[in-house]
Amino acid sequence: MSLAQRGRRITLVGLVLLAGVYVRALAYTPMERFQGPAQKIFYLHVPAAWSAMLAMGLVGLSSVLYLLLRDARFDRFAAASAEVGTTFSLVMLTTGPIWAKPIWGTWWTWDARLTLTLFLFFLFLGYLLLRSAVAEPGLRARYSAVLGICGLVLLPFIHLSVYLFRTLHPQPIVLKPSSPSLPGDMLITLLLSFAVFTVLYVGFVTQRYALSLEREAQGSGDVGRA
Amino acid sequence: MGDLLAQAWIVARKDLVLEFRTRTALLSAVVFTALVLTVFNFGRDPTAVATIDLAPSILWVTFTFAAMLALNRAFQLELENGALEGLLASPLSRVSLYWGKGVANLAFVAVVEAVGLPLFVLFFDVPVGSVLLPLIGVIALATVGFVAVGTLFSAMVIRTRFAELMLPVLLLPFLIPPLVGAVQVTARLLASRPLSESVGYLKLLAAYDIVFVSLASVLFRFTVDE
Amino acid sequence: MPDVPQNAGYMVAAYIVTAVILLVYAVSLSRRANRP
Secondary structure (H helix, E strand, O other), rough: OOHHHHHHHHHHHHHHHHHHHHHHHHOOOOOOOOOOOHHHHHHHHHHHHHHHHHHHHHHHHHHHHHHHHOHHHHHHHHHHHHHHHHHHHHHHHHHHHHHHHHHOOOOOOOOOHHHHHHHHHHHHHHHHHHHHHHHOHHHHHHHHHOOOOHHHHHHHHHHHHHHHHHHOOOOOOOOOOOOOOOOOHHHHHHHHHHHHHHHHHHHHHHHHHHHHHHHHHHHOOOOOOO | OOHHHHHHHHHHHHHHHHHHHHHHHHHHHHHHHHHHHHHHOOOOOOHHHHHHHHHHHHHHHHHHHHHHHHHHOOOOHHHHHHHHHHHHHHOOHHHHHHHHHHHHHHHHHHHHHHHHHHHHHHHHHHOOHHHHHHHHHHHHHHHHHHHHHHHHHHHOOOOOOOOOHHHHHHHHHHHHHHHHHHHHHHHHHHOEEEEEEEEEHHHHHHHHHHHHHHHHHHHHHHHHHH | HHHHHHHHOHHHHHHHHHHHHHHHHHHHHHHHHOOO
């Protein structure tokens, strides 16, 4: 089985399992009394955040390894992880405000979570844009690696800036989302969702990696296109 | 270490001599800063919001744009004069090259800020008298942050398509933490708050500078070497 | 005891949007693989 086929298979499994999580979350998980049904967005938003963070972390790690070892496989992997990370960030960025509106009364707020989400998205986009703007593969790999590492190092500073900024400003919180300790059923749903999003990450990255290989073999490369 | 600084100074001096010989870029940047400040004046309603509340943001958005201009022209000189090749062929260490470029950029931005600050005080009637020294300190801290990452990125974007667009897109997310720190400290200084209230932000600025100057020093060679 | 908020609409919207994003991306990956 080729890498592309294996990737497709994993993704398919992930999507089917996702449907399972949907059913479980919507029909078989108790509703949170104070937040109402909207709280269930939590089961998608948080695992998506996890996948996006994982993607970014691996972009950073892969970038370091590429610069140290100059193995093209790390560059390919970083590119794949970045594109997949962008997708999960998009899920975060859409589910975040949709969840915020009924709970906090506003579509957007510059709190730590949403702000970090936005930055993650910008960093991924910047990474992909940089890649599409450099023609020569070696140069592209080096530049992307530099950006990837800087991006990863930036994240804690963004978090810190927002934290400092927000501690002095009152939050527009009407209801507090996600209590720290979850009742059994909810926890299981969340964990299942984490697992499914991880499977999807693996499937997507495998497919994207295989796509890079295919393009390189055909000599067309990744220039000017994602 | 002494060697490093000596080499860096050679690079910086060469750049600065070139810069002051033509002066076009410098003058343009200064005029640009004055114009931005003017635009800000017309872009607000003095009866709706007190100037003093907006002042820190106005100052720092202006300085951010000025820094971006400065960085953009940083490597243009190299490309135009073909001097980059010569520099790379020389036994100059890449770290010295980065520090040299950084210092030159810093000097450029410092001149622009030195003109911009008095203009800002004049246009918006801002009481800086008693806090001038701490204010200059904050400006210095934040500018070092801008220039540290900016010098690294401008070295990269030079060889990309749409370099003028690419630099802001890649750089702006990285300028947010120093910007947040700078605006918050400036606001507190102008409101005559005790310095102790700004300690968190000052630490953020200092930490950012140390981390990114170090990181960029290490990563710089990957942007110019094979 | 306050009433349970009637915000199921948001929940549905979020679940649909997520599914759309993930499915569109999966399809995009497959199609790009087949195109030379």
